[in-house]
Amino acid sequence: MALISDGRFVEDGWRRLAEEEGLPKSGKIVVSLARLEHALAHLSDGVSLGVNAPNTTDPGALAAALPRLQLVEVVFPAFADGRGFSLARLIRRAGFKGELRASGRLLADQYAHALGCGFDTVEIPDDIAERQDESQWRAALAAHARTYQRGYVAAGSILDARRKAAAK
Template identity: 35%
Template sequence: MTTIFKDGAFVEEDWVRADPETGAALDGDALVPLSMFLVEPETYLARGGRTAVLIEAGDDSADVLPFLDRLALVAVDFPSFADGRGFSAARILREQAGYKGDIRATGKYILDQVPLAMRCGVSSFEISKPEVLKALKAGEWPEVTKYLQPVGTVEEIPEGTRPWARRSLRDIPVAAE
């Protein structure tokens, strides 16, 4: 079982990760690396259980676009907290492809990256780091209200005279009526 953080709550899920040895011969819900999935996509999609694809660093997220409506979710790997390719993959899926399903972050992200990943379209998190799990269970939330890069998934306005500086609409005080 794996702990998943979604919509402010924790759930346990049991996805089996496909590897070259198991191939498509998996029972239950399977998380398949994109490189394996693309070799025989119909075989993975036709088996019993739900199928999800894992986009790893270096994969072209556009390769999964023809199959999005048939996948249970798309997982995006963060191989290290210093590797930002997971943010880009999530933005491509959410903003350019218009994917409405679950985009799940996996890997070695840190707590500070959770709200930023959500800004890029990530909707759930597979938690592998105990410190991230502990902080989220304690209610810690490193909210960021000023940004240096606009995204299409969050309502925001320019900050000051620099067009690239943004701030969240939640950061604006509302006048009393």
């Protein structure tokens, strides 16, 4: 799997725990949604915790855990399944400040939208990374300076820019 941050392929510092694997005493770990409650109850102080959540997850199921999580990984089973974008917006609206990661079969064309919905990083399978190299993800990042969607992109929305221009 390739991890993309700021349009570049980067190393992933998180480790996914297998369902039967015990909780470590330190490090950055990602557990399944099914293991989240157990991990929160038995977590050592030196462990950063992340959760792997299907794009069908009810955001309310994560709400109580969000303050203790450093990573929420939303799984996209197919590039045409956009429910993960909605889930990301709801997680950010709930106040999550940690890393929000899209994981799965996303394409470079969806990168700007993912960032606009609140994702920080995108993790893609190796077969997509071979077809769409780092230069395509960087180009996708620079393709749109503004969007109609108000979100988490620093440049602001097209509508905000129009309102500012009209106010002058």
